[in-house]
Amino acid sequence: MSVQEYLMPRSLPEALDLLVRHGAELLVIAGGTVAMPLVNEGISLPERVMSLRHAGLDRLERRDGRLEIGAAATLTRLLNAPWVADVPLLAEAVRNTASWPVRNMGTVGGNLFTPPPGGDVAVALLALDAEVRLASPRGERVLPLTAFYTGFMTNALGPDELLAGITVPLAARETAFLKLGRKHANTPAVVTVAVALEREAGRVATARVALGAAGPHPMRVAGAEAALVGSPLDAATIGRAAEAATAEAQPFTDGVATEWYRRRMVGVVLRRALERLT
């Protein structure tokens, strides 16, 4: 069966109204770079599709010490934001995601719904302590991005909720982003690592370590973070963090890499990322 209706709401309230009216039968898309291939191949056979491209969810703002990123802002628009150089971790993640035409279509919010090994931008957002704003007809609630993911292709969105935006607190952190793929550009990840640290008196005071393509969704690795905090960022500390991340990863086998290879690369890529900060 082909699509019966393609809905293009002009505002968030209108989008929420359509979501409530059509419920689970509605496929919600933004840039379409993840959903359209499934529709083209007949893997996804939605009756009704709602596009969020025109719902006013594409604002990009820097204010009050944080970034407000509309869920439907394209990756290219984020990369061209005048302040993007102040958030190098995010800029690197976007630059290393897919290709120019895909970034012209794909959205920041959509990246949170991209199954592994996709979701490189989400890995950076996790390391930056991002929060998600979930809108429903009842209002809006805010969740840390860590609480958004609940499993492979499942999340905390209720049946009447849409992802409206992402908030990134701006803080002085040392950051590193490193993605290992099978080629240099436009490649799915073998492993993606994002790190954000604060140091005081030569020791790591706070640490965020996030992995992509190493589990059912982009995730923080608490053991690796604990291995860093309180220690100087030397070879021994980095070795312990890499070991912890290797043990904590839940990698998988797909057409890009095997579980065995991914697990080994988690430690290697994290070590290389941390060495950039020494």
Add this chain to the structure above:
Amino acid sequence: MSSSIVTFTLGDREVDVMVTPMTTLQTVLRYQLGQTAVKEGCRQGGCGSCTVLVEGEPMLSCLLPVEEVAGRHVRTVETDTPTDGVSPLQQAFLDGGAFQCGYCTPGMLMTATALLERDPHPTHEAILEAMAGNVCRCTGYTPIVAAVEAAGERRG
């Protein structure tokens, strides 16, 4: 299912197409509007052979429901080719033998066109970065990149 009429600008003319919901721009351009340069490659957004310009931005027409380009400006190799002869970029591809089977060429041309409009003299690295989404399975990348470089240099 109800068909609807979508109106957009193709090159320098306004076109109306009658479509079923969520028909891709690729299908409309190729099968309703005769733009056979718009190739159907992977239909996954992975090969770049269906690349067109929407408001000057390279986009993958296989991933774009035609409803999304209503009222917008779309360009293809056909709309960008002069009535007599070829464009300077196309001439650079011809001079450099920058194709083997030719299937990826239209997508390569559209991405390179968008790049040259933003950066008339792109570096080798800038070309590689911009064109990373255009796959050539004959693996003839070297002459393709050289042709884009030559087109940039010829602009003087």
